[in-house]
Amino acid sequence: MDEIFKNGVKEIRTKICSGETTSVEVVKACYKRIAQVEPKVKAFLKLNEEQALKHAALSDDKIKSGAKYGFLEGVPIGIKDNIMIKGESMTSASKYLENYISPYDAAVIEKLKKVGAVFIGRTNMDEFAMGGSTETSAYQKTANPWDITKIPGGSSGGSAAAVSAGMVPFALGSDTGGSIRQPAGFTGIVGYKPSYGLISRYGVCALASSFDQIGSFSRTVKDTALLVSVISGKDYRDPVCEPIESADYTHDLDNPDTLKNLKIGIPKELGNYKNDPEIMKAFNDAVAKLKLDGAEIIEISAPSYKYVPALYKVIMCAEVSANIATFDGIRYGYRSPNGVSLNDEYSKSRAESLGYEVKKRILFGTYVLGAQNYHRCYHQAQRVRTLLINDLNAAFLQCDFIFSPATLQMPVKFGGELPEECDIFLIAANLGGFPGITVPCAFSPDGMPIGVHFMGRRFSDLKLFQAAHAFERIAGFDSYKYPLCADK
Amino acid sequence: MLKEELETTAFLARIAVKEEEKEKYLKDLNYMFQYIEVLQEPDVTDVKPTTHVTELRNVWREDEVKPCPKETRDAMFKGAPETEGNFYKIKKVIEAE
Numbered sequence: 317m318d319e320i321f322k323n324g325v326k327e328i329r330t331k332i333c334s335g336e337t338t339s340v341e342v343v344k345a346c347y348k349r350i351a352q353v354e355p356k357v358k359a360f361l362k363l364n365e366e367q368a369l370k371h372a373a374l375s376d377d378k379i380k381s382g383a384k385y386g387f388l389e390g391v392p393i394g395i396k397d398n399i400m401i402k403g404e405s406m407t408s409a410s411k412y413l414e415n416y417i418s419p420y421d422a423a424v425i426e427k428l429k430k431v432g433a434v435f436i437g438r439t440n441m442d443e444f445a446m447g448g449s450t451e452t453s454a455y456q457k458t459a460n461p462w463d464i465t466k467i468p469g470g471s472s473g474g475s476a477a478a479v480s481a482g483m484v485p486f487a488l489g490s491d492t493g494g495s496i497r498q499p500a501g502f503t504g505i506v507g508y509k510p511s512y513g514l515i516s517r518y519g520v521c522a523l524a525s526s527f528d529q530i531g532s533f534s535r536t537v538k539d540t541a542l543l544v545s546v547i548s549g550k551d552y553r554d555p556v557c558e559p560i561e562s563a564d565y566t567h568d569l570d571n572p573d574t575l576k577n578l579k580i581g582i583p584k585e586l587g588n589y590k591n592d593p594e595i596m597k598a599f600n601d602a603v604a605k606l607k608l609d610g611a612e613i614i615e616i617s618a619p620s621y622k623y624v625p626a627l628y629k630v631i632m633c634a635e636v637s638a639n640i641a642t643f644d645g646i647r648y649g650y651r652s653p654n655g656v657s658l659n660d661e662y663s664k665s666r667a668e669s670l671g672y673e674v675k676k677r678i679l680f681g682t683y684v685l686g687a688q689n690y691h692r693c694y695h696q697a698q699r700v701r702t703l704l705i706n707d708l709n710a711a712f713l714q715c716d717f718i719f720s721p722a723t724l725q726m727p728v729k730f731g732g733e734l735p736e737e738c739d740i741f742l743i744a745a746n747l748g749g750f751p752g753i754t755v756p757c758a759f760s761p762d763g764m765p766i767g768v769h770f771m772g773r774r775f776s777d778l779k780l781f782q783a784a785h786a787f788e789r790i791a792g793f794d795s796y797k798y799p800l801c802a803d804k
Numbered sequence: 805m806l807k808e809e810l811e812t813t814a815f816l817a818r819i820a821v822k823e824e825e826k827e828k829y830l831k832d833l834n835y836m837f838q839y840i841e842v843l844q845e846p847d848v849t850d851v852k853p854t855t856h857v858t859e860l861r862n863v864w865r866e867d868e869v870k871p872c873p874k875e876t877r878d879a880m881f882k883g884a885p886e887t888e889g890n891f892y893k894i895k896k897v898i899e900a901e
Binding site (some may be wrong): 416513526555556558625627633645646648649651659662664666675678680693696697703705774 | 805809810813814815816817818819820821822829832833836838839840842843844846848851852853854855856857858861863876879880882883884885886892894895896897
């Protein structure tokens with residue numbers, strides 16, 4: 317492992333800009349690590365070393381010439397394959413988009429280019445982000461770097477594995493129902509989903525529009541806060557992006573008194589679900605540490621948690637069926653050569669190029685939106701969604717953050733199944749538009765990482781980083797311990 | 805869900821489902837129907853639906869035609885399965901009598 321990877325993003329950038337190292341050296345170190353572990357981990361769908369080195373050399377020239385350089389100048393980053401980079405492919409891990417070339421940059425990519433970040437490669441994911449294991453990718457299965465016989469979680473499993481294994485210092489992902497935070501929990505890194513509307517989704521392949529958010533993976537909370545300072549902020553091209561300016565999300569991160577002024581709520585409902593005893597042990601240790609450092613711990617209750625899996629499935633599938641309707645094989649993407657009429661061509665193009673999970677969700681979503689079923693299914697779900705949000709808002713009157721394990725189960729082997737309540741405390745954040753962050757806190761006796769999750773009020777993202785960072789300092793987890801990328 | 809309902813839904817969704825796939829779809833979709841049932845339980849009288857957690861705003865612009873640069877047009881057409889001149893080409897929609 318190259319020494320450079322014992323540093324946070326800010327330190328890497330400082331070393332590049334001070335001349336202690338160069339962007340080319342850092343990018344080469346990433347590719348060296350990729351060459352070592354990627355054959356086993358398979359985190360990337362596409363790598364472009366030549367282009368990345370070219371960009372790195374440009375950053376180095378800029379710095380050497382004394383020209384004005386960016387906030388992330390020369391720092392390497394991984395990008396999930398559902399985010400558009402102009403002139404490059406974007407498959408969303410689907411055969412439908414196998415030959416698709418992005419005609420423009422996503423808003424987050426525009427911003428990253430402006431500050432000089434270097435794109436290392438496109439990370440694997442579940443097809444159109446539909447799944448929780450990265451196994452529905454049409455191209456390859458990504459392994460968990462802590463045990464390559466196990467799943468990394470999903471849908472952003474490629475980004476999680478790439479950061480966890482030390483192939484990139486940080487990466488972008490998307491989170492519709494825990495798709496960043498669950499794999500971050502499974503791979504022992506920090507995973508963050510912002511408040512709904514904080515980060516523009518312009519140029520990102522949509523899954524369920526009322527839940528989707530872009531977020532990040534990193535080794536530390538500070539690196540995530542730094543990245544969010546760059547990629548957040550208003551954008552009229554995403555109609556639900558709030559008209560607020562980006563800010564410095566690293567502000568006051570090191571305040572030693574953060575925890576003393578916090579009320580942390582533990583959901584009573586946590587006891588209602590099947591959980592892994594090692595996870596609960598680590599969680600209880602985490603609670604004890606927070607308490608010891610001055611946080612007030614209280615019990616909160618949100619009875620509507622029990623509706624989370626059903627709510628998520630009904631609303632998400634409905635929105636999926638509407639969003640994926642755009643894939644018709646006319647303007648771009650796969651067109652079946654077997655169609656005999658226009659309708660037949662649509663149906664066959666979609667049937668032949670989309671995976672089973674995607675098709676199943678489209679069919680369920682089409683059903684719940686059907687004229688005869690709409691009121692009983694979709695409309696009813698939206699009303700129950702209000703009940704859940706009311707419950708959680710009531711809880712936020714009593715506490716600043718809701719604290720839970722990141723996941724209730726450990727990652728399974730390929731082909732295994734996770735119970736659907738495994739990540740309900742993460743999905744609640746998507747249903748309510750709340751920000752959430754997972755932070756690693758311990759290892760199980762067999763060496764698999766375990767994480768915890770903080771969820772805050774909408775637009776309390778800065779305070780969320782402060783709390784998560786304060787916890788990170790007392791958690792006793794070595795953020796720079798790298799996995800062997802082997803089987804146990 | 806019955807086989808006929810699956811066929812209607814698949815047509816509405818424009819997804820061709822082969823005869824031999826129907827059993828698996830029906831099994832999985834019927835399993836998912838329990839979610840709909842679970843959501844009938846709470847009393848939602850007077851509860852407003854949440855479509856989005858944020859207020860949707862209309863974004864207005866002047867209604868004016870802006871010329872599309874040739875390179876943009878070419879790039880967009882390059883990704884299309886079939887084109888003719890400045891058009892996407894599709895199967896005939898209206899059949900001759």
